[in-house]
Amino acid sequence: MTGDGLDAAFTIRLSDHFRLDIDLAIPPGRTVALLGPNGAGKSTAVATIAGLLAIGSGRISLGGEILDAPELDVFVPAALRRVGVVFQDYLLFPHLTVLDNVAFGLRTRRIPRGEASALAHELISRFGLEGMEGAKPSELSGGQSQRVALARALAAEPRMLLLDEPLSALDVTTRARMRHTLADHLRDFSGPRLLISHDPTDALLLADEIHILEDGVITQTGTADDILLRPRTQYAADLAGSNLLEGMAHGGAVDVGTAMVHIADRQIEGPVLISIRAAAISLHLDRPEGSQRNSWSTTIWRVEQMGSRVRIRTGPPLPLTVEVTEGSRGELGLEPGRAVWIAFKATEIGVQPG
Amino acid sequence: MIALGVVGLSVFVIPLVGLVGRVPWSDLPEILTTDLVIDAFRLSMIASVSATAISCVLGIPLAFVLARVEFPGRGVVRAIVLLPLVLPPVVGGAALLFALGRRGVVGEPLNSLTGLVLPFSTWGVIVAATFVAMPFLVITVEGALRTMDRRFERAAATLGASRWTVLRRITLPAIVPSVVAGMVLTWARAFGEFGATVTFAGNLQGRTQTLPLAVFVALESDRDAAIAVSLLMVVVSLIVLIALSDRWWGRVS
Numbered sequence: 001m002t003g004d005g006l007d008a009a010f011t012i013r014l015s016d017h018f019r020l021d022i023d024l025a026i027p028p029g030r031t032v033a034l035l036g037p038n039g040a041g042k043s044t045a046v047a048t049i050a051g052l053l054a055i056g057s058g059r060i061s062l063g064g065e066i067l068d069a070p071e072l073d074v075f076v077p078a079a080l081r082r083v084g085v086v087f088q089d090y091l092l093f094p095h096l097t098v099l100d101n102v103a104f105g106l107r108t109r110r111i112p113r114g115e116a117s118a119l120a121h122e123l124i125s126r127f128g129l130e131g132m133e134g135a136k137p138s139e140l141s142g143g144q145s146q147r148v149a150l151a152r153a154l155a156a157e158p159r160m161l162l163l164d165e166p167l168s169a170l171d172v173t174t175r176a177r178m179r180h181t182l183a184d185h186l187r188d189f190s191g192p193r194l195l196i197s198h199d200p201t202d203a204l205l206l207a208d209e210i211h212i213l214e215d216g217v218i219t220q221t222g223t224a225d226d227i228l229l230r231p232r233t234q235y236a237a238d239l240a241g242s243n244l245l246e247g248m249a250h251g252g253a254v255d256v257g258t259a260m261v262h263i264a265d266r267q268i269e270g271p272v273l274i275s276i277r278a279a280a281i282s283l284h285l286d287r288p289e290g291s292q293r294n295s296w297s298t299t300i301w302r303v304e305q306m307g308s309r310v311r312i313r314t315g316p317p318l319p320l321t322v323e324v325t326e327g328s329r330g331e332l333g334l335e336p337g338r339a340v341w342i343a344f345k346a347t348e349i350g351v352q353p354g
Numbered sequence: 355m356i357a358l359g360v361v362g363l364s365v366f367v368i369p370l371v372g373l374v375g376r377v378p379w380s381d382l383p384e385i386l387t388t389d390l391v392i393d394a395f396r397l398s399m400i401a402s403v404s405a406t407a408i409s410c411v412l413g414i415p416l417a418f419v420l421a422r423v424e425f426p427g428r429g430v431v432r433a434i435v436l437l438p439l440v441l442p443p444v445v446g447g448a449a450l451l452f453a454l455g456r457r458g459v460v461g462e463p464l465n466s467l468t469g470l471v472l473p474f475s476t477w478g479v480i481v482a483a484t485f486v487a488m489p490f491l492v493i494t495v496e497g498a499l500r501t502m503d504r505r506f507e508r509a510a511a512t513l514g515a516s517r518w519t520v521l522r523r524i525t526l527p528a529i530v531p532s533v534v535a536g537m538v539l540t541w542a543r544a545f546g547e548f549g550a551t552v553t554f555a556g557n558l559q560g561r562t563q564t565l566p567l568a569v570f571v572a573l574e575s576d577r578d579a580a581i582a583v584s585l586l587m588v589v590v591s592l593i594v595l596i597a598l599s600d601r602w603w604g605r606v607s
Binding site for chain 1: 509519
């Protein structure tokens with residue numbers, strides 16, 4: 001890719017047991033999310049692109065300029081990359097005021113103090129923080145800190161933005177509000193944007209494209225719909241609240257080893273991945289009647305309360321996770337050990353080549 | 355717990371009471387304005403302030419090296435730096451004499467090159483005070499550099515800050531409280547320094563006789579003068595410690 005986008009294809013070995021393999025391209029004006037569990041290598045990815053950590057092999061380039069390429073002996077240090085970073089804990093300089101924090105990146109570009117202050121003032125009011133100029137970071141709320149961190153990063157006029165878990169330090173209410181504010185500000189930034197998150201909601205709402213990172217490897221790339229409807233790994237399936245199964249498809253049925261699952265697609269043949277959303281599966285005390293092609297009797301293994309929803313894990317022949325409401329749990333008396341009938345429609349199953 | 359704490363406090367208070375109880379209050383103005391005391395006070399001030407200043411100029415970079423540069427034998431180097439804290443000052447003074455004396459390994463070339471003679475001179479007093487006191491500054495600043503959150507420095511780098519800008523605007527402000535605390539400790543140690551000074555610089559009034567040396571001499575000849583000078587040291591030290599503790603030590607913790 002060329003233009004003002006980010007191209008990152010590299011490998012870095014952090015220990016004998018951990019290697020990070022990244023391959024992503026972000027065009028200007030687009031947000032890509034790197035979504036993965038803790039320890040997947042997300043923060044390492046941020047550090048390498050920001051220039052705080054050198055890659056082992058491969059190449060990182062931004063707007064056609066090579067930032068890191070060990071084979072070419074090129075490494076542009078962080079201070080010269082103009083990659084703006086919003087850190088997980090924001091890392092606002094505690095001894096500087098809000099104004100001086102925001103003006104920091106302007107002053108390093110040798111913009112005179114007066115002009116830098118004026119520009120910082122302008123940014124601060126654009127972020128709805130008028131009157132906070134003289135405050136120290138310790139006096140700010142989580143949401144305010146996040147906005148100051150974003151304003152500080154943008155003040156340095158970066159060529160791209162890296163957002164490392166920008167919402168994870170906020171409480172639930174602030175988080176929902178800031179997600180929308182952040183979405184607005186991201187739209188105003190014309191360069192490539194990389195969002196790091198372990199929260200699927202952030203990634204689904206803020207990103208145009210999602211890369212799932214597990215154990216240092218990108219395991220799936222796609223839009224929010226791709227991930228939700230056709231998860232390819234157990235992690236992605238968990239995010240989507242789905243059951244992920246591997247099997248062999250033949251004539252509209254998939255042999256998953258201990259059971260045959262009927263699917264709507266009669267054409268597909270060979271190894272496939274199928275996903276069944278936990279909420280699309282129903283439980284019954286008697287054999288269900290009607291159009292549901294997939295139905296068998298099983299017993300309940302475990303019951304987990306998740307707020308107003310209940311997750312139920314069923315046993316053989318095919319262990320599945322089922323999501324029901326608290327009401328139907330009480331109505332049907334769904335407790336571990338209970339014999340039930342399970343049912344789901346063939347049309348509710350996501351099927352993709354394995 | 356509180357009872358033991360009070361006993362602990364008494365360890366510090368009892369000698370103070372003993373001293374204050376013996377102060378010849380009526381003769382105090384006269385004793386404290388003798389040439390001997392004025393000379394010693396001036397010299398103590400010059401030596402302790404100079405030693406603190408030199409410790410800052412040399413000790414802060416040394417703390418940076420110990421905290422930030424990885425090199426083989428760093429543990430040994432740190433031990434050598436901290437040695438004056440545990441060494442009897444007399445031994446330190448003797449070591450200084452062998453090294454920096456007129457015929458010492460460093461003293462001889464220093465003398466022939468610059469004509470400077472350190473032993474038995476005011477410079478010698480400053481060197482001895484620096485030797486025993488600088489470890490306090492190094493250890494305090496090194497600790498601050500080790501415990502500070504380095505992610506702020508990285509954040510500054512992503513905002514375009516050069517290494518020098520990071521040092522000036524992020525790292526140094528972060529360690530200022532510790533530097534000041536280290537300076538106070540260094541000054542206090544230098545102000546009370548006795549053993550290394552008397553060994554290395556001698557006891558010449560007006561040139562190398564600091565307040566502690568004056569007290570030691572006076573104990574033999576003029577007990578009232580010894581007590582008066584001791585009181586002077588207690589008062590000056592307390593003023594400095596109280597004035598700075600409220601402002602700075604609170605911030606360090």
